[in-house]
Amino acid sequence: MVLLRRVIGDALRARRQGQHRTLREVSTAANVSLGYLSEIERGQKEPSSELLAAICDALGARLSELLREVSDTVALAEQLPGVLMPVQDEPAAAGPAGTVRKATGRGVRQVTTDGAVAVSVRQDSPLKATLRSSRVRPSDRDVVCAA
Incomplete structure (x- = not known):
């Protein structure tokens, strides 16, 4: 099962690491606590649209670019059988x-x-x-x- 908050977190982390920036640098620029940004990147918290926009701004990215990337990832996951639905135990x-x-x-x-x-x-x-x-x-x- 793909969680939207996990895909958003992965996309944010990839952008941050691609810029060789630390959590501290981005959290300061976005005016969000380092711990909360870490939880967002790990998919443990869902950011509000305002917070997501602030993080994107801190990363120099457009919110629409990030959401398009997330949308493409979810669309790909939808094409794989069983990824978006919990898998039940069944006989071989x-x-x-x-x-x-x-x-x-x-x-x-x-x-x-x-x-x-x-x-x-x-x-x-x-x-x-x-x-x-x-x-x-x-x-x-x-x-x-x-x-």
Whole structure:
């Protein structure tokens, strides 16, 4: 499941880090406490529209640009089956070619492979999922993303 506050926080953090600025610098410029800005970036708090505009101004970004980026991310998530809906435990079943859904104690794990790359999704909780991709050749690195 994708939370809007999480996507907004990720977008703000990416912009701030892209500018090589600290939380303290941005929080001072936006006139918001450092702790609250940190909670916004981690997706724990939802900023008001006024606060979001102040943070964008401090980052030198337009609010519309940030919201467009957030909208594009949510639109992409909507195209992935099961991302916007909580995953329920279910018996193991075969899905589309190369996809297997396995029931686990923590949620459904979906594994997809095309022969060269394998991708698995594990629902850790209703608000957290882990995506892992790995190459079939053992010498290649795994990539893990958690949301």
